Amino acid sequence: MRRLNPAAILMLAPTHLLLFLVIALPSIYVFWLSLNESTYGSDLTFVGFNNYVTVLTSPYFWRAALNTLIVVNAVVYIELLIAIGMAALFLGGVRYPKIMFAIVLMPYAISEVVGVLVWKIMLNTGSGVLARTIEALGFGMFNWSVSPPLALSVVTLISIWHHLPFTFLLIYAGMLAIPKSLYEASRIDGASRWQEFWRITLPLTVPAILISLIFRFVFAFRLFSEVWLLTAGGPARLTEVLAVYLYQSGFKYGEFGTASATGWLMVLGSLGVASVYLWAMHRRMVSGND
Amino acid sequence: MTEATPIVLPNMAARRVAGIARAIVRTALFALIIVWSAFPILYIVVSSFKQQKEIFKYPPDIIFTPTFEHYAALATKWTGFFPTMGNSLIVAVGATILACVASILSGFVYSRYANRFLAGSVLYLIAIRLLPPIVVTLPLFPVVDALKLSDTHLVLIILYATFWVSLCTMIMKTFIDKIPRTLDEAAVVDGATTMQTLVRVIMPLALQGIAACAIFVFVFAWNEYLFALIFTTQHAKTAPLIISEVMDAVSGTNWGVLFAGVTVQLLPVTLLVMLAQRFLIAGLTAGSVKG
Amino acid sequence: MVAINIDRFVKRYGSVEVVHDISFDIKEGEFLVLVGPSGCGKSTILRMVAGLEEISGGELRMQGTRVNELSPKERQVAMVFQDYALYPHMSVEQNIGFSLELARVPRTERQEQVKRVADILQIGHLLHRRPRELSGGQRQRVAIGRAMVRKPHLFLFDEPLSNLDAKLRAEMRGQIKRLHQSLKTTSMYVTHDQLEAMTLADRIICLLDGHIAQMGTPHDLFDRPANVFVAEFIGSPTMNIVPVTAGAAGGRPVLTLAGGGQVGLPAGMVLPALTNGGNVLAGIRPEHLSDTPTPGTTAHIEGVIEMLEPLGSDILVTMQAGGATLTARCTDKGQFQPGQPLTLHFDPARLHLFDSKTQMRLT
Numbered sequence: 021m022r023r024l025n026p027a028a029i030l031m032l033a034p035t036h037l038l039l040f041l042v043i044a045l046p047s048i049y050v051f052w053l054s055l056n057e058s059t060y061g062s063d064l065t066f067v068g069f070n071n072y073v074t075v076l077t078s079p080y081f082w083r084a085a086l087n088t089l090i091v092v093n094a095v096v097y098i099e100l101l102i103a104i105g106m107a108a109l110f111l112g113g114v115r116y117p118k119i120m121f122a123i124v125l126m127p128y129a130i131s132e133v134v135g136v137l138v139w140k141i142m143l144n145t146g147s148g149v150l151a152r153t154i155e156a157l158g159f160g161m162f163n164w165s166v167s168p169p170l171a172l173s174v175v176t177l178i179s180i181w182h183h184l185p186f187t188f189l190l191i192y193a194g195m196l197a198i199p200k201s202l203y204e205a206s207r208i209d210g211a212s213r214w215q216e217f218w219r220i221t222l223p224l225t226v227p228a229i230l231i232s233l234i235f236r237f238v239f240a241f242r243l244f245s246e247v248w249l250l251t252a253g254g255p256a257r258l259t260e261v262l263a264v265y266l267y268q269s270g271f272k273y274g275e276f277g278t279a280s281a282t283g284w285l286m287v288l289g290s291l292g293v294a295s296v297y298l299w300a301m302h303r304r305m306v307s308g309n310d
Numbered sequence: 311m312t313e314a315t316p317i318v319l320p321n322m323a324a325r326r327v328a329g330i331a332r333a334i335v336r337t338a339l340f341a342l343i344i345v346w347s348a349f350p351i352l353y354i355v356v357s358s359f360k361q362q363k364e365i366f367k368y369p370p371d372i373i374f375t376p377t378f379e380h381y382a383a384l385a386t387k388w389t390g391f392f393p394t395m396g397n398s399l400i401v402a403v404g405a406t407i408l409a410c411v412a413s414i415l416s417g418f419v420y421s422r423y424a425n426r427f428l429a430g431s432v433l434y435l436i437a438i439r440l441l442p443p444i445v446v447t448l449p450l451f452p453v454v455d456a457l458k459l460s461d462t463h464l465v466l467i468i469l470y471a472t473f474w475v476s477l478c479t480m481i482m483k484t485f486i487d488k489i490p491r492t493l494d495e496a497a498v499v500d501g502a503t504t505m506q507t508l509v510r511v512i513m514p515l516a517l518q519g520i521a522a523c524a525i526f527v528f529v530f531a532w533n534e535y536l537f538a539l540i541f542t543t544q545h546a547k548t549a550p551l552i553i554s555e556v557m558d559a560v561s562g563t564n565w566g567v568l569f570a571g572v573t574v575q576l577l578p579v580t581l582l583v584m585l586a587q588r589f590l591i592a593g594l595t596a597g598s599v600k601g
Numbered sequence: 602m603v604a605i606n607i608d609r610f611v612k613r614y615g616s617v618e619v620v621h622d623i624s625f626d627i628k629e630g631e632f633l634v635l636v637g638p639s640g641c642g643k644s645t646i647l648r649m650v651a652g653l654e655e656i657s658g659g660e661l662r663m664q665g666t667r668v669n670e671l672s673p674k675e676r677q678v679a680m681v682f683q684d685y686a687l688y689p690h691m692s693v694e695q696n697i698g699f700s701l702e703l704a705r706v707p708r709t710e711r712q713e714q715v716k717r718v719a720d721i722l723q724i725g726h727l728l729h730r731r732p733r734e735l736s737g738g739q740r741q742r743v744a745i746g747r748a749m750v751r752k753p754h755l756f757l758f759d760e761p762l763s764n765l766d767a768k769l770r771a772e773m774r775g776q777i778k779r780l781h782q783s784l785k786t787t788s789m790y791v792t793h794d795q796l797e798a799m800t801l802a803d804r805i806i807c808l809l810d811g812h813i814a815q816m817g818t819p820h821d822l823f824d825r826p827a828n829v830f831v832a833e834f835i836g837s838p839t840m841n842i843v844p845v846t847a848g849a850a851g852g853r854p855v856l857t858l859a860g861g862g863q864v865g866l867p868a869g870m871v872l873p874a875l876t877n878g879g880n881v882l883a884g885i886r887p888e889h890l891s892d893t894p895t896p897g898t899t900a901h902i903e904g905v906i907e908m909l910e911p912l913g914s915d916i917l918v919t920m921q922a923g924g925a926t927l928t929a930r931c932t933d934k935g936q937f938q939p940g941q942p943l944t945l946h947f948d949p950a951r952l953h954l955f956d957s958k959t960q961m962r963l964t
Binding site for chain 1: 336339340343344346347348350351353354366368369370408411412413415416418419422423424425427428431434435438439440441442443444445446447448449450451452453455468469471472473475476479504505529532533534535536540549550551553554557558565568572575576579580582583584585587590591594595
Binding site for chain 3: 201202205207208209215219220223224
């Protein structure tokens with residue numbers, strides 16, 4: 021290990037300049053913005069915590085917060101369960117693994133815009149191939165555009181579709197890291213496949229599960245494109261999530277103050293969620309339970 | 311020690327039936343995964359080769375005579391499309407180069423140097439990723455405007471690179487950590503400068519990590535929507551943005567041409583991801599281990 | 602009584618065959634060691650017996666019943682793994698008791714059993730620790746405990762001592778030997794270390810490239826190696842093997858070395874039927890060469906000391922003799938100097954002769 025010297029500091033500069041100027045400094049400035057009234061971030065007038073009052077008394081904010089909470093939890097946990105199941109399936113042996121992984125990875129390569137486009141067309145009421153199949157199966161008209169719960173379900177579906185490859189790979193890599201001899205030992209000890217999964221695979225995948233939970237909560241909190249492109253928050257702002265609410269107040273109504281206040285609340289919320297899992301992970305490390 | 315219980319032969323027929331049932335269920339699940347992952351994408355790609363009136367036919371034709379008319383019409387009927395593809399390419403390549411260069415340099419320092427600032431700033435690198443990107447668009451918006459950077463490639467390149475440079479630094483650090491330090495020392499003994507050590511010894515051995523970073527950034531930049539929506543209006547508009555505009559157009563969307571454009575947009579990067587899965591998986595594990 | 606029959610075992614990975622038509626039996630209570638260099642197929646055979654590898658060809662019988670299709674659980678085998686394979690998320694107690702738990706043994710009985718085993722292995726005070734809080738030797742004991750707690754038909758050991766340092770290895774070797782003497786459970790033990798094989802085994806199977814090179818008691822393998830491979834593999838330092846031409850001169854057998862040097866053998870000695878015009882490989886163990894004659898050492902060979910390797914009370918003396926290099930293990934009284942002439946005496950009965958083409962022992 022070498023001591024830091026001027027050459028090394030110069031090598032760190034690009035990364036840290038980018039991070040500082042584009043993320044760290046602006047996120048502090050957001051706090052200042054949130055204490056002011058402004059038009060698109062200029063002509064600031066100090067208003068104290070007024071913006072927070074505005075946001076916290078806005079029914080639209082609470083609606084967006086509730087929607088975010090529901091969608092984020094649905095996305096994260098459903099995705100996690102599917103990913104664990106899929107990883108266990110893959111762990112049991114895959115024929116043509118390269119091709120299977122390539123196929124599983126496909127949604128990761130797709131733009132959110134295209135993802136929304138595809139699902140929107142397939143689920144388009146009355147004409148989409150999936151919507152009509154649902155109707156043909158006797159479930160009635162699949163009219164998500166007038167039903168906020170259905171619309172948010174579609175958002176959840178699209179979000180899971182996009183991010184499942186990522187979560188799956190994290191979990192699968194975690195399972196793959198379990199030494200093969202532990203499975204052999206458990207077979208010698210007389211474990212059935214089912215017992216093997218519950219007693220060996222799952223407990224030893226917990227660190228990977230925690231990591232992917234943190235990742236996914238943080239990313240899911242940012243949820244914007246799926247909602248914006250699918251419903252734009254409608255009907256009647258009933259399907260807004262926090263990022264959409266922020267975008268509306270900031271870039272549609274030009275109220276950067278309330279938007280910034282929302283931003284800070286989002287940061288706090290996302291930190292809160294992440295810290296729960298970071299704490300769980302820390303506790304496992306301390307108790308030597310990894 | 312007491313005697314072991316005698317060997318009991320299990321019901322082999324039942325076991326065979328259970329084995330077959332298991333194989334069937336597994337195959338069905340794999341089939342389901344394939345359909346779930348590939349069907350939406352194939353649906354668009356296949357539809358782009360259908361006649362306009364066949365696209366929304368229900369049930370859809372599996373077998374049809376492919377037409378290339380929508381692809382031929384891309385350049386004439388959707389004049390905005392190819393310029394935005396060009397913008398996407400410039401922005402994605404630019405962001406990839408910027409993020410990779412910055413993270414190779416910093417990843418090397420994080421791997422090879424020790425110092426209290428470095429140890430502390432690792433946490434900072436992790437924590438900064440928790441910040442929702444939309445939050446920083448607010449303070450950046452007036453600044454970008456004032457610097458006359460609005461609607462330029464540069465602003466997107468910088469934004470995209472910045473949002474990946476912290477993860478890429480950790481990925482590069484993990485990969486460089488695996489290269490024995492004695493190789494650096496051998497290079498120094500051979501008379502190499504720090505920069506020569508990095509370029510001639512470290513980088514060739516960390517190619518897998520560089521590839522992983524490059525793919526992550528490229529895919530992200532190629533597909534990104536939010537920043538493009540906020541910071542570009544015309545000249546630097548990227549492909550996802552124009553696709554979203556066309557799909558939301560109230561009337562007169564030419565679906566065939568849209569699908570053809572989407573296919574052109576998604577095919578290269580999908581193939582890239584499918585072919586480079588090895589690097590993606592390696593990079594993902596490297597990046598996640600460090601939080 | 603035969604406990605296990607291994608009948609014409611074959612293992613193939615795709616088109617590559619790594620175990621070729623191997624058959625042997627293990628008697629009830631016997632400690633059988635499979636030994637050989639890496640890649641000889643010894644671990645594969647063990648894992649086929651365990652039920653961890655599919656048996657590509659042949660049959661495995663336990664108590665006369667074919668068990669090829671049975672799971673390890675149904676075969677009732679216990680195994681000690683090379684890397685111990687302790688469950689990192691379970692305590693020592695849970696690790697040892699896991700198989701009992703899976704077999705639905707009631708909790709109190711389980712604890713008793715674990716305690717009993719732990720006391721035998723002197724790890725009773727570690728029961729609540731996690732594997733990673735244990736030293737290598739302690740982990741090894743836990744791994745053995747896990748196998749012992751059950752009443753298996755067969756103990757399987759897959760190079761269990763290879764991750765320990767030399768001192769611990771000797772200690773654990775003793776422990777395993779004592780355990781087997783008290784438990785008398787049929788055991789199959791795989792190692793690449795010939796010393797482990799010699800000290801532990803009732804019977805050794807020496808493997809090379811998926812074939813049995815020789816099977817027998819440790820004494821058989823040491824005193825009458827069936828071929829050059831076994832001769833060189835068993836025993837340390839390695840047996841001297843020298844190409845010679847066997848003939849007769851003056852009414853007694855003579856071995857001529859490549860460099861022209863000659864070793865006369867006693868007049869009454871009858872050489873085995875020679876092949877290849879008398880071109881054979883002669884072998885003698887270093888401990889059977891001595892710098893001082895004794896009543897049995899009726900033959901000798903002369904040369905010049907090339908190198909000395911003191912071992913403490915003994916010394917390895919390497920000598921050049923007529924184009925051949927020979928190592929002898931002698932008592933070190935400071936009497937040797939490199940470059941000095943030396944005469945080494947040996948008992949002709951200790952001489953091993955091998956066919957130079959087939960490498961097989963001549964009898």
